[in-house]
Amino acid sequence: SVILYNDTFLTREQGKVDMEDRGYQFGDGIYEALRVYNGKMFLLDLHMKRLARSARELRLTLPYDTDHLAENLDKLIKENKMENGYVYFQITRGAIERKHRFPEKPISCVLTGSVEETTQDEDLHAEGIKASLVDDIRWLRCDIKTLNLLGNVLANQDAFEKGADEAILHRDGVVTEGSTCNVFIVKDGTLITHPANHFILNGITRIFVLELANRLGIPVEERTYTTEELLNADEAFITSTGVRVTPVVQIDDHLVRDGKPGQITTRLLDAFNQDVD
């Protein structure tokens, strides 16, 4: 396959990372993952806006502007002749002798990007998934999409070992998000999700689903809610670039209502699918 390396295109085998890259040593970098439907990047502008924000928050200077990056990603998709799948790219602060603080003299960032082909729906589970509640032990800047994902990795593994598909994280009983997604509940016809602050990543899919809810006239509350509210919810679902809207029908040993995807969840998923298919 063809990869993007800074401003050039290489074969996967030609792409080499320096052992003193700060992304490799410190997780000092940012990333984005976005979907390609029918050869076109989905919600590209929102992803680029989030990338620019992540860069600002880490005081990382992008190697070139987001318009040029979008052009390169488009080329990458075409070079790989990919119709449906993912684009993943990341930018690290660059390679230099290991010191925690930023390099004194500016060095070049390292940007790498690749694609992964999927069928339209292999990541979708309309029948619902099982989740497990896991302590959210991450740092307090979960709003930045950084390469440092150890808290997410450990939570995801924990859920997997308990036989669940995803970890739903909570801080002292307040549900934040999933290890790879945002989490929504429905109670008495109202959609509820954690506000977009430093405790969660403001998912692009989250933003899109809130817009769909608006369009469909579904009332929304962006507020914190507890694990107890989650367990007593009428419906629960997760959102991400990979899974769109996926019902959560079981949480550990507890069924969400009757253990079937809820009505509002299904309406949102249908609306979502209509927009991308």
Ligand code: PDD
């Ligand atoms: N994960 N929260 C976390 C912690 C995430 O890692 C993700 C996405 C989301 C949803 O964001 P979006 O809707 O923009 O995909 C929320 C991506 C897919 C990943 O790490 O691969």
